[in-house]
Amino acid sequence: MGRPLKFNIFRYNPEDPASVPHMESFHLEETDAMTLYIALNRIREEQDPTLMFDFMCRAGICGSCAMMINGRPDLACHTKTKALPAEINLMPLPVFKLIGDLSVDTGTWFRNMNERVRSYIHTDKVFDPNADEERMSNELADEIYELERCIECGCCVAACGKANMVPNFMGATAFNRVARFMMDPRDQRKTDDYFEIVATDDGIFGCLGLLGCEDVCPKDIPLQDQLGMLRRKMGWASVRHLFDKILPGGDAKKK
């Protein structure tokens, strides 16, 4: 006999004018190695087929299933019920637009984010199909991969007080993406180009250092270190620029 589990799940269907946001309870008996993926699917198939939530890979790699689990954003598919108390509260991620119940629209948000940080290699080189690839040290490749591991789940955004207050705030995932391209020698962008993208109050200077992002990221991306690096780089760039402007001969030093 497994533990009896009680799930309090947020219910609201914005498409239905008659729907009002409320919490609804469901009961299940816990089974071995039960995850929220298994539990939610059982609830949908056995109790309420209208329950909305998102799963895709159910293996912690696609980022679909982030939700607020007892108040913390995390991936539902890798959350074992064994690690939770017998009463489990599930809410949709805040900040993102609600589609229904536990399902939110992360797709639009992240596409917008990717456009905003121009998340692609900027180069004026042209691909030559007959030439060997540009060389790179394996160490650097690993470092880039470390930041590239973000799965765009949105947990860091949901856990960020600033993003909750200011919907236009870029969020740690965006800063991480910028940092990833900054360290990539294939990208020819200069500090000024990045400056224009992130050095605003909706960007890195809006970050309050709350570190919710750092503490919830299910992929354990070193977000804190990227945020600090970015602010320092951007801050110094502006100070250097100021000195160049006010000190005599400063402008000449620039390329």
Next chain:
Amino acid sequence: MMSDQTAVAQVQPVRTEAYLDFLQMLSGVALVMFMWAHMILVASVNLDLGGGRVMNWIAHFFEATYMAQIGGPMIALVMLAHFVLAARKLPFKAREQKEMWRHSVRLNHLDTWLWVIQAVTAFIILIMGCIHMWTVLTDLPITAQKSGARIQGGWWMLFYIFLLPMIELHVGIGAYRIGVKWGWIKRSNRQFFHGLENKITLIFITIGVITLFTFYVLVKPM
């Protein structure tokens, strides 16, 4: 097909927000430095067990060199500037405040609470700090005896006992968060600095309490 980034690079980005954030950090650092120095000044009254010779000497030094007369208002100005700069990050709209509060309660996450504490203490400090500075600076020179008299009046004692932890929390958290925001505190050493922040805050509150005790009990008012 290739990107247009070369064209983009020609346009100089707007830098205002970068400057302001930088100044916010500088004002923060300056105020932290001041508060610690201020604590040393005030706590010097303990050195001769409330006799006041050391404190009076230091106070006299500052006044004789006009550092108190000029520095006092300067500090007030920095504080004002700091307030204006930092307040840009504060939620003034009701919706924002509500969201932030809801978020903090829901997430129940230490560093988020730290920020909330800082934001709340900021307002308390702004008001109480101004009252305090006005009182002290309009009644120069500073002497241990005068201060003792003020504090032994009772109301000022309460005033300081309340203000002290506010200040130390705001300052300690502020210093920690400057480290975080500007990348000096990293994932690898965050635990250490977090502990350090707690210790420093505690130490300063202890010194402050001892000092207040000295003023209240040991100092002979004029």
Next chain:
Amino acid sequence: MDTFYTDLLCVGAGLAGERVAVAAASQGFETICLSIVPPRRSHSSAAQGGMQASLGHCCMGEGDCPDVHFADTVKGSDWGCDQEVARMFAETAPIAVREMAFWGIPWNRVVAGKGTYYKGGKEYEKIEKKEKEGLITARDFGGTAKWRTCYTSDGTGHTLLFTMDNEVVRLGVTVHDRVEAIALIHDGETCMGVVARCLKTGKLRNYLAKATLIATGGYGRIYRETTNAVINDGSGAIIALDTGIVPIGNPEAVQFHPTGIVPTNILVTEGCRGDGGTLKDVNGERFMHIYEPGKQELASRDVVSRWMTHHIRLGKGVPSPYGPHLWLDIRHLGEKHIKTKLREVEEICNEFLGVDPITQMIPVRPAQHYSMGGVRTNKDGAAYGLKGLFSAGEAACWDMHGFNRLGGNSLAETIVAGKIVGEKIAEFLQGYEVDFKTAVVKDAVKKQEERIDRIIKGADGKENVYEVRNAMQDQLMDYVGIFRNGEDLKKAVDNLQVIYERSQKVGLRSYSLGANPELALALKIRGMVRMALCVAYAALQRTESRGAHAREDYPERNDRDWLKRTLATWKEGDSLPTLEYEKPSKVWEIPPGERGYGVAKIICTEDPEVCGEKKPETN
């Protein structure tokens, strides 16, 4: 109702769909991608291992070239592939990999000097050359003569997909995510786009396109136990099959993987067994040495899967709430080995099972893994039967995999096929005009509206969609699995026909406006059962064993009678697919022979077109 016009419509925004979109968009064609999930969540992101391309930079890959890759692919396919396509594929793969590097993939690179690797629990040494330092390196995968699998740590699919989507963003390609295509719009000759359902609002939409691409990935979810993602239910193949014209190629060619974890069938790598892990049964006893005294646990994927299933059927499985399973035991490899060389496995076990593989055994059983079959296309990616319809990626039967795909060849297929097919589509679009016949479009939409209406009202019955799905999955798991035989397959076909009837009587249990997850499944279930029948029926007909299709009652590969590809279509009103056959290849660079692994009983063909006059043809 919203109608969108575009030059190219990519149904599917995984690696294949996006690569095609990028090819067309960079030539200036207006392109829209549809996807059930945000594009970066497509299942391509789940591939961890790597992709094959014969760069030959690393020392264990020295001397590799497209010829060797081609030969491996043909052998792997058990001569079921289209050799012209396999050739094109092998030649293009290195370019495609380098192009992805140009776009930003942090491929792992050659590190000069000494290194070690593991095989069979033993450690070996290798020395990388100085002059190759910094070039893309490769790792070892089953069935290849050289180390050829390019990778980025444990996230190859993830980095590929993110980089591809970066290109999509750069080129400004429109992506409509959470939109599911539910029917093709066509007049029997030309494809004009799709009717789709918005999964945010539940509303129907029209997409009218000069060219339509199906790149919807695999259909593993018709099986209950599969490593595939939950959306891989074959909806792309279904809408093609529903036309009654476009055939599904080789539906019976389904690959299984021996070690999916129980309950959720997440894949754990073959490396576990490669490094010396053992399989155990309910009594904690090994069994592979009884069935395969030679290679034991290290026999090929399909062989191990087969014996595991057999052993479970003997009642030696470990009972669990999720059905019987076996144990994978890697405890004896030791903490150090597990924490360094099998880190990924340790993470999966800890995160998803709460099992510590250093002290506990891992519950595993074989799971469906890959569908070689799919929408049949020619070498340009054009689907049979409808003009303006294309397909690429796992959804397609372009046919470089034949009856068995090699590990690492499918990620490679997505970007290679994407590149080639994308360019062909761009050629096709040049100056091409199509008349979007209003009547046809209206009719297509009306049909879907009516269907939805009937399902909501339960006008045809009140069958529970989840029960129907489970019944279908049980049939495939039990009778059309890794092991196949005439009797079981017959049973499956019969039972599935009954289930097919039920699938047409599905009605919703409760109605909600908007996306409605139950309705989304209800709209697909009939097609899923059709696909299941295609698989089962084609498997029943194919009385031989080839690649992943293993018949106990016909253990030999029969090139004399079965050197041909199945083409399954579904005529409206029928309860079984119509099967036709075609020769798998026009070109026979490598005539059928022995693979060098697996069971090698072959009934030879004497077809001169295939064998030549003893001398192999080249192109």
